[in-house]
Amino acid sequence: MTTQKLSFPENFWWGSAWSAEQAEGRGETGKAETVWERWYAEQPYRFYNRIDSSITTDHIHRYKEDVKLMKETGHNSFRVSISWARMFPEDGVGAVNPKAIAFYRDLFTEMNKAGIKVFANLYHFDMPAKLQDKGGWESREVVNAYVHFADTCFKEFGDLVFHWFTFNEPLGPILGSYLEDFHYPNLIDFKRGAQAAFFTILAHAKAIEAFKTHGLESKIGVILNLSPTFPRSQNPADVKAAEIADLFYTRSFLDPMVKGTFPSVLIDLLKTYDQLPDYCEEDLQTIHEHTAQILGLNYYEPRRVKARSCAVNPDSPFLPEWFFENHIMPGRRMNEYRGWEIYERGIYDLCMDIKENYGNIEAFISENGMGVANEERFMDETGQVIDDYRIEYIKDHLAYLWKAIEEGCNIKGYHLWTFIDCWSWINSYKNRYGLVSLDLPTQRRTIKKSGEFYKKLSDENGFEYEVDWLV
Template sequence: MTKETQLVFPKDFWWGSAWSAEQAEGRGETGKAETVWERWFKEQPNRFYKRIGPDTTTDHIHRYQDDVQLMKQTGHNSFRVSISWARMFPDDGIGEPNKKAIAFYRDLFTEMNNNGIKVFANLYHFDMPAALQDQGGWESRAVVDAYVRFADTCFTYFGDLVYHWFTFNEPLGPILGSYLEDFHYPNLIDFKRGAQAAFFTILAHAKAIEAFKKHQLESKIGVILNLSPTFPRSQNPADVKAAEIADLFYTRSFLDPMVKGTFPEKLTSLLKTYDQMPVDYQTADLTIIKENTAQILGLNYYEPRRVKARLTAINPDGPFLPDWFFEHHVMPGRRMNEYRGWEIYEKGIYDLCIDIRDNYGNIEAFISENGMGVADEERFMDKQGKVIDDYRITFIQDHLAYLWQAIQDGCNIKGYHLWTFIDCWSWINSYKNRYGLVSLDLATQKRTIKKSGYFYKTLSEQNGFSYDTDLLIR
């Protein structure tokens, strides 16, 4: 017999979800520069699932008023959008601000605020204007300056409507995809160039915060990072060292400079040893990074990282990669979301929060993404067309139980945002896996609240739920 406990979250907890401009808005009629995703789809449509590109996506730009009502109906008191750089500056990411884009975002943010939904505005979610990528993208100081101008323009026009700001979502993603793993345009394999792009991304974050401070807004500004606790296969010293190095590359590389203002010494020492340091970095840059750090931190958690010491030799003539120092460990008995290929390990969200508490000054933070993508959800529709996604409800509850425990143990966690609100376009995976609280019919753009959406409303209204805490791993 189980004994359930009512898990109550702190007062004014942020319940909501997140998505991005490129994945949800569609092009619309406001004017919009070509993004790297539109460029890539035009050049290689075969690399996108079912050749579905980002032209229409969820058509939010035409349906935002109805969508805000769906936010209310699914319990949102907050929602994270991104502001499209390409839409705000349709003249290839530079030039003069787009009045039609300003009007659209002001209307959207006003609609959200009028319906009791706090606006969390993210400034960059993988959607570089293609013309700026042609100028070097994040490898270019000129592009950093263009981004800061874009950010400053957003602070000017939307500062009265936004509750919290974020400089980047998952800045590690474009570095991995563009320079190491071939899943992001321009699909290069060159770690040293990636290191330069990473450094300038971090500098852009700091310079945007520097600009933000001049506006003296009541909101805060931070960053959203995709973080996975790293677990060694065993306590064998070789496995432990492999996990430490993997953690430096994938966690501390952005977390330390963006929150602490300093780079991990062990990481910079390793990069110097292998001649992989960025070429262009100045003392003045390091000062700006040191003095302009995140005021709030978004944590995207999906799966743990498990590694072991390398068992095979590296080809010294091959490109330098983090994988030179470790191999991924497939833990026997792990539970998987087989649609996405990710391990489901709910306790990882607790371990992540404890790390932030103990090593990053317990900075104000929230779970900014967590979710479960499932393919062919039509299988689970009832006769009324509602997806009965009990698996997603269980996924949310199991992760929230560990988040609740983290809060009980002193973690400064202020909210939980699910990925995502309405099924949205997922980069090269298009609509293969569905993540939303609301299902989307691609042919008609009809939205239908899933069972999880109704659950989420009750969760928000009760500010918690009933759960058997004996199930938690201590």
């Protein structure tokens, strides 16, 4: 076998990411109820071990300690989200909260002093509950409230933030809230989901429009969860199924948010089934004129599909699965804890798609990671998690990322999910993803073996790798 040093470009962004709802805890600053807090109050049994987001990693009280841990694990950049509910604690609008401003300014200042670039995301699934009552992303009123929130953040934190992002995985709340029952308010209604998706894209564009008025040196973009879509075979029926799945799950947000236009084939399909949202020409013009300047790519697994093997029940709700079925590829390698396929080359395929079809826009891997249950099994006598499986996972994906960069992809960094084990929505702490382990009752943080590896990786801006199979 041939071992080679895989070196990354100068000033490569090494870091990780998490969100306000998953890490901060409620704290004492004042905070509106979020949809997650409401859902937990209504259906606590839907959450693993009935653990809510009231404390999580308690980052709001421990951020100085956490910034030190960022440095100890090799971070030169880190993505946070800014809590809309904390910034506007009445109901997501109204008066801005000076205690929230003070907290985020303190956190961002601490990060900058430590040489850690602040990547600030404005929305990570945490809608204020009272705005959800007004229709959530189905409502123009909520779009306007979001733009006001975003504009306030640009004004208050623009001097401290390196790059901005309008949304993390905007497809997630659409799937979870309207199609797949894993986000509040747990509806099954594609057309309402299409409306929410359209207004999310409009909110992205309007936030970028507001950003441009501030004259900041930073860039603004969006973070999308993207999976390359593979047909079961080259049979025309399988290929067609994959094309339609890709339209729904990839191009639906990627095209308008980066190119400023919607795929015509998707428009025609939704029109045929009477699933188009309401909009006006001014909306389309705004979306066309205000697109992402930088793109975050969240990659975890590929999407594999095949032609449907049976007819659709015409009385069932309209869903993307009317046009394809998921394909379980024989021999696939799995993360058995999360139920996701591990396919390292997919990160290369994704980057090449962005290079070839989206103008090679400046981009970075904004999430990639491996969740594992019961990691205490892998603790040594000192209490450190010896997570060689996570180190192997990171190396294998980075090798294909290196290959993509060598072939001209405009990739500027790699952020792992996540920094310290954090609360993971309805899965709570079932699976752990962090470079740093968390003992939830004591809040004790301990750097895992992967955290030590990540520091060395960042310091050396690369790693040794057996490249024979890198094809």
